[in-house]
Amino acid sequence: MAPPATRGTQSTVLAVKNVSKVYRTQRSEDVSALSDVSVDVEAGQFISLVGPSGCGKTTLLKICANLITRTSGSVEYLGEDRPIPPGRAGVVFQTPALLPWRTVRSNLELPATILRSGRGRDLDERIDELLDLVQLGKAGDQYPGELSGGMQQRVSIARALVSDPEVLFMDEPFGALDAMTREELNLGLQQIQVSQRKTTLFVTHNIQESVFLADRVVVMSSRPGRIVADIPVPLPRPRDLLMQTSDEFKSIEQQVRVALDDSHAGGDSHKKG
């Protein structure tokens, strides 16, 4: 349970170095999804990855989470080129990916079962804590099918936190939700970030969301995916929704938007106007 903060704010948890990814299509044409991408992720830092759809941001996230292979480059975890051990990383997917035959509580027990880490009272308490954290204290005995989409995604966030991972990977977790639910979950996630300080990589195509949640917004361009801007978000935490109307917030949002537009301008400027 050692908080990452003890390691000092400057320690790099994840170092992505010159990573490229080339897909081979079924007609054996090579498609470059990522080209020479480098990012450092500091301990406890929340990084948003924004970019147009198809820019390879999900690919980058999944390479970091060791769910797909890279073509070249390296991803260093705590200074060594090795995959993050299971249990040290939690992943939240675009869909909640809950097992519908298990209750919410039992879904949260799954990581412990698979990782063969201790069960028993410690786990029970941890699950109670997490259910409270995602504001589902009373839903433990319900089945996923009985919950709304937003609630299901909250369960899946709790599941990613069960093993108390060092790093959290979130792949457009709120993309399928309506705007209201999305804001609510953003606020919740922001509170989780304040209390847990997890090193987080968060993929989204929503600019406002990316700024609201992050310490840094990394902007990507499409085909091949490259990093075009790395914008710090020095807004104080905890943040509330009203902050989104502040000038400071809007100016950062503006920077992200400009970076995104610039990246577009190279390829298809004729689309604008």
Next chain:
Amino acid sequence: MSVTTERAAVGGPGSVGSDGPKQRRRRPFKGDRIVDVAWSLAILAGILILGEISAANEWVSRVILPRPTDVAQELYRGFAEDIYPRHIISTLTAVVSGFLLAAVFAILLAGVLTGIPRLERIFMPFIIAFQTLPKIAVAPLVIIWLGFGQSGKILIVAVVVFFPVLINALAGLRIRDRSWYELFESLGASKMQSFIHLRVPASMPYVFAGLRIGIVFALIGSVVAEFVGSREGLGYILLQQRAAFNVAGVFAILLLLMIVGTVLNFILAAVERKVTFWAKEASRTEV
């Protein structure tokens, strides 16, 4: 073969997530249901009365359609003289044991084949070849092998039940949801762990779709086995009644078969609801 349509009726797991909590099954009002049952009973009574009148007036020859009361009398006589129970039990044991035997083996084989993809590739052509064979045509051969006893019947039932269950179990054990796969991958799950915690439970709606087809096939298999070679069972006495031109007797036995089939289906549906309560679409379809 109805396998494909059955499979289509089973909802994939991908649907979980988008729909809200109000998606629970809507039941019609209780009053409506009573009226519906009343209608069903009224139609049944109408058919019986019409049959009775038509027989009395000889609109249709009694060799084609017997009087309902004659059928009832046959039923009564069959039980009173203790003829039916022995044959019902014979058919029922063949159906149930053949069904269970086939189900267990089919599910185990599906497990092994999906666990070792190479094996599945090697065996798939054989499975497809047998799948296209009308399995019931094997019945005379089995009678040659095993004779007129109960074991031949059980084997015939098992052969017809085996394939629909196997094909559906194979489809069900495949992981269809990419994020489920990635979730287990991210947790470093072993093959065995994803088999036990993901593939097997996720396959249940598919397996039960196969079992529902299987239970219908099982009864067909048993009756055909009794037609081609047996000295016991409902199929056997059905042929006897036909030989005696006792049409009312034939109808009585058809009625018994209907009841046996309905009861078996009912039991299976109850088990299915217990196991696959979480799959919204699956449990609604009936064979």
